[in-house]
Amino acid sequence: xxxERSAVSGTRPLLEVADLVVHFTRRTGLFGTRRxxxxxxxxxxxxxxxxxxxxxxxxxxxxxxxxxRAVLHLVERTSGTVRFDGADLAAxxxxxxxxxxxxxxxxxxxxYASLNPRMTIxxxxxxxxxxxxxxxxxEADRRVRAxxxxxxxxxxxxxAYPHEFSGGQRQRAGIAxxxxxxxxxxxxxxxxxxxxxxxxxxxxxxxxxxxxxxxLSYLFISHDLAxxxxxxxxxxxMYLGRIVxxxxxxxxxxxxxxxxxxxxxxxxxxxxxTTRRARIVLPxxxxxxxxxxxxxxxxxxxxxxxxxxxxxxxxxxxxQLAPGHRVACHKA
Amino acid sequence: MRALRRGWLRFRxxxxxxxxxxxxxxxxxxxxxxxxxxxxxxxAQPDPVALQNQPPSAAHLLGTDRFSRDVLSRIVYGxxxxxxxxxxxxxxxxxxxxLVGLAAGLASPAVDQLLMRxxxxxxxxxxxxxxxxxxxxxxxxxxxxxxxxxxxxGWFQTSRVVRALVLRLRESEFVQAARALGSGRPGLxxxxxxxxxxxxxxxxxxxxxxxxxxxxxxxxxxxxGIRPPAPSWGNMIQDGKDQLFSAPWVAAAPxxxxxxxxxxxNLFGDGLQAAFDPRDRR
Amino acid sequence: xxxPRAPGGAPPSAxxxxxxxxxxxxxxxxxxxxxxxSEGGVARAVDGVDLAVxxxxxxxxxxxxxxxxxxxxLAxxxxxxxxxxxxxxxxxxxxxxDLLALAERDIRAxxxxxxxxxxxxxxxxxxxxxxxxxxxxEVIRAHQHVTRAVAAWRAVELLTSVGIPDAEKRAGQYAHQxxxxxxxxxxxxxxxxxxxxxxxxxxxTTALDVTIQAEILELLDGLQxxxxxxxxxxxxxxxxxxxxxRRVYVMYxxxxxxxxxxxxxxxAPAHPYTQGLMAAVPRADRPAERLAAIPxxxxxxTAxxxxxxxxxxxxxxxxxxxxxxxxxxxxxxxxxxxxxxxxxxxxPDAKTPSPQGASGGR
Numbered sequence: 001x002x003x004e005r006s007a008v009s010g011t012r013p014l015l016e017v018a019d020l021v022v023h024f025t026r027r028t029g030l031f032g033t034r035r036x037x038x039x040x041x042x043x044x045x046x047x048x049x050x051x052x053x054x055x056x057x058x059x060x061x062x063x064x065x066x067x068x069r070a071v072l073h074l075v076e077r078t079s080g081t082v083r084f085d086g087a088d089l090a091a092x093x094x095x096x097x098x099x100x101x102x103x104x105x106x107x108x109x110x111x112y113a114s115l116n117p118r119m120t121i122x123x124x125x126x127x128x129x130x131x132x133x134x135x136x137x138x139e140a141d142r143r144v145r146a147x148x149x150x151x152x153x154x155x156x157x158x159x160a161y162p163h164e165f166s167g168g169q170r171q172r173a174g175i176a177x178x179x180x181x182x183x184x185x186x187x188x189x190x191x192x193x194x195x196x197x198x199x200x201x202x203x204x205x206x207x208x209x210x211x212x213x214x215x216l217s218y219l220f221i222s223h224d225l226a227x228x229x230x231x232x233x234x235x236x237x238m239y240l241g242r243i244v245x246x247x248x249x250x251x252x253x254x255x256x257x258x259x260x261x262x263x264x265x266x267x268x269x270x271x272x273x274t275t276r277r278a279r280i281v282l283p284x285x286x287x288x289x290x291x292x293x294x295x296x297x298x299x300x301x302x303x304x305x306x307x308x309x310x311x312x313x314x315x316x317x318x319x320q321l322a323p324g325h326r327v328a329c330h331k332a
Numbered sequence: 333m334r335a336l337r338r339g340w341l342r343f344r345x346x347x348x349x350x351x352x353x354x355x356x357x358x359x360x361x362x363x364x365x366x367x368x369x370x371x372x373x374x375x376a377q378p379d380p381v382a383l384q385n386q387p388p389s390a391a392h393l394l395g396t397d398r399f400s401r402d403v404l405s406r407i408v409y410g411x412x413x414x415x416x417x418x419x420x421x422x423x424x425x426x427x428x429x430x431l432v433g434l435a436a437g438l439a440s441p442a443v444d445q446l447l448m449r450x451x452x453x454x455x456x457x458x459x460x461x462x463x464x465x466x467x468x469x470x471x472x473x474x475x476x477x478x479x480x481x482x483x484x485x486g487w488f489q490t491s492r493v494v495r496a497l498v499l500r501l502r503e504s505e506f507v508q509a510a511r512a513l514g515s516g517r518p519g520l521x522x523x524x525x526x527x528x529x530x531x532x533x534x535x536x537x538x539x540x541x542x543x544x545x546x547x548x549x550x551x552x553x554x555x556x557g558i559r560p561p562a563p564s565w566g567n568m569i570q571d572g573k574d575q576l577f578s579a580p581w582v583a584a585a586p587x588x589x590x591x592x593x594x595x596x597x598n599l600f601g602d603g604l605q606a607a608f609d610p611r612d613r614r
Numbered sequence: 615x616x617x618p619r620a621p622g623g624a625p626p627s628a629x630x631x632x633x634x635x636x637x638x639x640x641x642x643x644x645x646x647x648x649x650x651x652s653e654g655g656v657a658r659a660v661d662g663v664d665l666a667v668x669x670x671x672x673x674x675x676x677x678x679x680x681x682x683x684x685x686x687x688l689a690x691x692x693x694x695x696x697x698x699x700x701x702x703x704x705x706x707x708x709x710x711x712d713l714l715a716l717a718e719r720d721i722r723a724x725x726x727x728x729x730x731x732x733x734x735x736x737x738x739x740x741x742x743x744x745x746x747x748x749x750x751x752e753v754i755r756a757h758q759h760v761t762r763a764v765a766a767w768r769a770v771e772l773l774t775s776v777g778i779p780d781a782e783k784r785a786g787q788y789a790h791q792x793x794x795x796x797x798x799x800x801x802x803x804x805x806x807x808x809x810x811x812x813x814x815x816x817x818x819t820t821a822l823d824v825t826i827q828a829e830i831l832e833l834l835d836g837l838q839x840x841x842x843x844x845x846x847x848x849x850x851x852x853x854x855x856x857x858x859x860r861r862v863y864v865m866y867x868x869x870x871x872x873x874x875x876x877x878x879x880x881x882a883p884a885h886p887y888t889q890g891l892m893a894a895v896p897r898a899d900r901p902a903e904r905l906a907a908i909p910x911x912x913x914x915x916t917a918x919x920x921x922x923x924x925x926x927x928x929x930x931x932x933x934x935x936x937x938x939x940x941x942x943x944x945x946x947x948x949x950x951x952x953x954x955x956x957x958x959x960x961x962p963d964a965k966t967p968s969p970q971g972a973s974g975g976r
Contacts, residue, residue, distance in 0.1 A: 059823035060794075072512050098514035106512045114505035118527045124506075127523065128513040166911050174509075181513060196678035196850065201894035201907035208904070223823065226853075230896035230905065250901060267828035268898045269853035273877050275899070281832055282825050285793040 012086060013047035014217050015071070015104070015185055020044045020080035022063075022070045036290045040066035042241035042297075043080070045318075048185065051211070053218040055232025055249065057225055057264070061286060063241040064221045068189045071219065072106055073097065084185070102132050105178035109190035111170035115162040121148070121173045122158025128181040147176040151206060168199035172206065179210070185217045192227060204231060225268045229253055234324070237261045240297040241289055243318060247325030257321060257332040259304045296330065306331045339607040349603020352596040359593060363411040370405035374563050377401055385579040395581040397571060403585050406563035410586060413564040414593065415541075417479055417548045417557075422540040424483035429490025430533050434525070436491065437498025438517065448495065451488045459485045460547070467556040478557055482544055490536050494529055501528055531608030535601050542597035549590055565590045639666040640812055640844050641690070641708050641729075647701035648682070648689050650915075657915035659685045659698070661868035664942075667812060672838065672845040674855035674876065677865035678891075680912050683848050684734070686865075687816045690846075691731055692721050709811065727757045730810035734817040736797035740789035746800045747773070747785025753807040772803040777833055795826035799833070806837065813838075816848045831858060852895055856880055861948075864888050867913060867923035870942065874949035884951040886928045922954065930955060 022041040027034065040063040048054045058064045069075040071082055073089045081088050084104055092100055108114035115124055125144045129135045135143050145155050151172040162170055171191060178186060188207065192200040204227065210216060222228050228235055229249055236246040237258065245258040256262045263280040270277075282301045287293055293300050295312045302311065310330050318326040344350060362369045371393070383400035386392055394403040436447040463481045467473055501507055507524050515523070545565075551557030552566025560567050565586040572583025648660040660682040667673045677683045688694050690706055692713055706713045708729055713721060725731075733739040741749060750769035754760060760768070766785070773781035776799040789797055798818065805813055815834065819827035835858070838845055847859055855862050855876065862879050864872040864887065872885040883889045893906035910927040913919055922940050925931040934954050943956040 059825065069508070074508055074511055094516075098516065101512055101514040104512075106509065108505045108509065110505065114509050116506040116510075116524055116527075119523070127510065127515070131514050131516075131519060168911060177509065177513075196912070197852070197891055198678060198894050198908035199911065201896075201905035202909075204896065204905055205907055224896075225824070226896045226898040229898050229901075253898060263825060265898065267824045269828075269851065269857045270897065270899050271853040271856045271880065271892065271895050272899075273856045273880050279828055279832070281829050285795055285826070 013049045015048040016083040018045045018081045021078040022066050023078045039289050048217050051215050053232045055228035055235040056221045057228050058238035062238045068187050102181040104185040105183040106187045107191045109193050111174045125177045125180050151176045167195050187219045189221045244328045257327040258329045259302050260298050304331050343603050343607035346603040348599050352599035355596040363415045366408050370408040372402035372405040374406045374409040394585045397582045407589050410563040410565045413558050414545045418541040418545040421479045421482040421544045422537045425486035426537040429487030430494050433491040433494025436495040455488045535605045538601035542594040640669045641667040644705040646704045648685050650698045655916040659915050667844050670842050672859045674859035674862040675848045676855045681865040682868040683865050687814050726753050727808045728811045730805035730813050732805050732815040732818045745786050750804050757808045776803045812844045814846045872951040884945040885953050887924045
């Protein structure tokens with residue numbers, strides 16, 4: 001079994017997500033009597049290799065956070081599979097799942113919400129060590145100190161509470177907690193969105209260093225196209241629960257093929273007053289994931305001149321346009 | 333340790349709560365060591381004719397009642413009943429409430445619904461009426477029955493509050509992070525839920541003590557709680573109400589004790605609330 | 615589309631003529647200081663800010679959280695609440711009047727009238743139990759003697775002018791029935807209700823998605839051109855400043871550290887903080903390279919460092935920077951920066967603080 005795994009691990013991606021669907025019902029109305037189904041993730045497939053970073057971009061409500069939770073098996077999936085190193089997490093027994101969880105960890109957007117306010121930073125980092133029986137006693141103390149140092153926090157941070165820290169330091173603590181169990185894949189859910197520019201750069205550099213040093217893979221989720229461009233050589237764009245374009249960052253940013261990607265990129269302001277680009281302003285707001293439109297999910301806002309009846313009725317599948325560059329658009 | 337010290341500093345900032353806490357402590361000690369503290373036997377009737385309804389004096393600091401019993405001694409022994417019933421019933425009520433709330437918050441939606449709808453029904457029942465009914469039917473019920481009745485009709489609100497907290501905590505990112513780390517349910521409850529629930533539970537228990545003392549006094553006043561001649565603040569007030577004008581101290585002294593105690597528990601509870609909140613910077 | 619200036623009742627004016635005195639700034643802030651008393655000591659959130667906005671121009675005020683930019687906005691409108699205090703000696707002149715000297719009644723007549731604010735959180739800034747239409751009408755009726763019916767009609771007109779389709783229906787809806795972008799449009803409509811001469815936009819798009827952000831900014835641009843109002847754009851986003859403003863103030867630790875025309879600032883930032891900030895921004899239009907992070911954290915407002923407030927994080931800092939606070943020193947045509955490097959470069963003459971910066975050298 002072990003021999004088999006090592007034999008193929010060179011070619012097999014570390015994380016394989018296939019046709020992932022996450023729907024959840026929520027109650028609405030005055031007395032919670034009406035039920036509606038939120039189609040948060042609607043058939044998403046992608047793969048991440050070892051030491052690779054996939055950037056996942058999308059605006060609020062596109063399902064990227066639910067996707068992150070589903071990858072970690074923190075929310076129930078409706079259908080589809082998530083394979084980590086070949087094993088389907090949903091098929092594991094509880095004890096096996098807990099062991100598997102050690103290998104994939106998450107860094108949250110708001111480091112204040114993701115750290116228990118009644119726990120010292122040291123205890124938060126230690127928790128993973130204890131849960132997985134990786135270290136105890138003095139050895140655990142030593143490891144906690146080493147981890148804090150690795151993420152650039154002073155050793156006495158272990159005795160402090162989250163509210164005593166600035167946002168950037170808290171995010172470092174959140175990263176240290178995730179690293180404690182020596183994961184292979186880190187899901188970073190908007191890890192720098194709550195941080196100031198100067199601190200954001202510190203954390204991005206830290207993540208880059210850690211990837212090299214520890215051989216980590218990242219699923220890097222953000223609404224910020226500039227940040228994603230910076231960290232990910234491969235980028236997927238999500239809209240209304242689906243990936244609408246995926247490809248090498250250079251190609252995708254230089255020549256986006258999906259009209260949504262084009263609009264998104266044109267909307268990103270550039271810190272250079274000498275560049276002026278034509279801005280594609282999309283009409284209206286994204287539709288609700290409770291009632292996604294028929295056909296192409298983007299068609300109600302799509303500015304493509306060749307938009308026609310097909311777009312309104314037939315949902316486009318992701319199709320390969322160039323090596324590694326997939327687009328879900330009838331007109332691309 | 334550091335957290336404890338800071339908690340104390342925050343608590344100390346609430347002067348009234350510190351005073352209330354001291355008062356609660358004094359009362360508890362007095363009640364526990366009643367035989368040593370009370371100047372006389374609370375049941376002794378030295379001279380029901382000559383010494384009845386004596387006003388406060390050096391011999392009887394709070395005077396005597398119509399059977400010539402020492403009022404101060406009766407209040408000290410009455411504190412045993414009041415605090416004892418209050419503490420025991422509050423503890424029991426809060427424990428049951430917390431367990432039900434925790435179970436509802438962590439269980440499947442179906443179990444949660446079942447538990448909470450039952451609580452809704454229970455909350456609609458008139459509590460005092462229910463207790464009165466049982467005590468009226470069960471003559472001379474021992475004190476533990478009173479405790480049980482009060483406790484079993486007093487946990488509903490706590491269970492709702494705890495459930496709501498658990499539901500919110502369950503969605504919080506630090507619990508998600510702990511789940512992602514592989515923490516099992518017992519670990520989650522112990523490390524992440526209980527430390528967040530404890531303050532609420534403790535504060536609600538403290539505030540409950542005050543309310544229960546009032547409730548018990550009411551029952552005793554009606555002659556259904558602690559029966560005479562055993563002293564309880566409630567039956568002492570009942571005893572003194574007929575001589576409210578001729579010997580006002582007989583009813584006023586236990587009444588004042590009751591008032592001060594209930595206020596003290598409420599202030600103490602508020603202080604604890606502040607002490608538990610690490611973000612409170614008053 | 616109707617002209618929102620018409621309901622405002624103010625005379626139409628072209629860009630540049632908005633101020634009462636041509637040439638004199640519309641808004642002029644001098645030595646503004648705001649302090650907050652807290653348990654940890656006195657936080658000098660805004661500490662000697664000088665700033666000017668002329669009629670019709672868009673000026674950027676950029677800085678990271680905690681630098682004092684939002685407090686500056688509140689202080690301009692005199693909305694600093696207890697325990698915050700605007701220090702004596704601070705001056706905020708708007709259309710020739712000192713706002714800090716006005717009676718409470720008179721400042722209320724200025725707020726929302728000729729001087730309007732677009733707040734940061736579109737979700738929090740609207741009253742959840744009133745219809746959006748009635749909230750716009752309320753502002754109109756606070757400043758103009760019109761009947762309820764007229765105010766309601768103007769509210770619908772304003773909603774149309776900020777690009778809200780089906781405005782009549784929307785006016786009768788509540789905040790929670792609108793999307794984030796829609797809410798921000800409503801807030802813009804409220805700000806425009808009385809035809810302001812200066813619009814203070816405090817992070818107007820931070821809470822919004824990129825595509826919605828672009829829409830809102832295009833809308834603001836269009837409105838500004840049509841109405842000839844001035845805009846003070848307060849943001850942490852350098853890119854927004856680059857795209858939308860003519861002149862920029864960079865704020866750090868309660869002070870203005872650099873002032874420059876936008877083009878010149880981005881071509882060659884003079885202050886090491888501005889330089890660091892620009893190098894730290896990841897860019898969508900360039901392939902990945904290692905970001906040059908500014909080391910350390912923004913210091914807390916209760917304990918600003920001695921001397922130059924940026925010195926603990928500055929790669930160029932030397933003795934003088936630790937001991938003496940630099941004033942705003944001239945750094946070229948229409949620009950200045952609070953950095954001793956400039957004094958070094960320009961020789962001994964420039965070392966004497968300019969009168970403008972004298973207050974900073976305390």
